[in-house]
Amino acid sequence: MHGPRSNLRAMIALVTPRLVLRPWVPADLVPFAAMCADPEVMRFIGDGSAKTFAEARDSITRSQESWTKHGWGLFAVECLETGSFVGSCGLAEPDLLQPLQPSVEIGWRLERASWGQGYATEAAAAVVDWAFTTLHTKRLVAVVHLDNLASHRVADKIGMRREQRTIVPGLSLWVDVYELGQGSWQPAY
Secondary structure, three states: OOOHHHHHHHHOOEEOOOEEEEOOOHHHHHHHHHHHHOHHHHOOOOOOOOOOHHHHHHHHHHHHHHHHHHOOOEEEEEEOOOOOEEEEEEEEOOOOOHHHOOOEEEEEEEOHHHOOOOHHHHHHHHHHHHHHHOOOOOEEEEEEEOOOHHHHHHHHHOOOEEEEEEEEOOOOEEEEEEEEEHHHOOOOO
16 A cells, blocks of 8 residues: 555554554454454344355455545454454445445454453544544444444443434344534543
């Protein structure tokens, strides 16, 4: 990659009390693919199916392309203390619900071993702060499967409010769309 956006992507890292959100490196592919192959992790994402190694690789590639195009995308998330990969968190164009365009969607996904430790909330709060202070984003949305109680709690904890309940076209999947505007945001860090 060349140009100012690729240089920006290479430099950005967000550090929280327990996590580092950073650009993807080749060593992330294997643990990310393992996370995406876990049916429990994937049951509330997209159509709910586990992903192949190639699909996981394509997901990282799409995120890297987003960094080049927009100056934002998904971060790899690692534990600050151990350096181990725990998941991903960041920004994307909402691809499931075209009516949400031109919004910016925040999303998070953690490996199952990292669930229940507050990592998703910690990572998402850092991304929200970065989106509003550095990128000057006006509005963030999150699309959450109705049964994904953990992600509903994360959205609530980072200050998002449910804006609507809708069905994802082509998937017959009901989701809640959460929203957070820059004017109602409170910095976490």
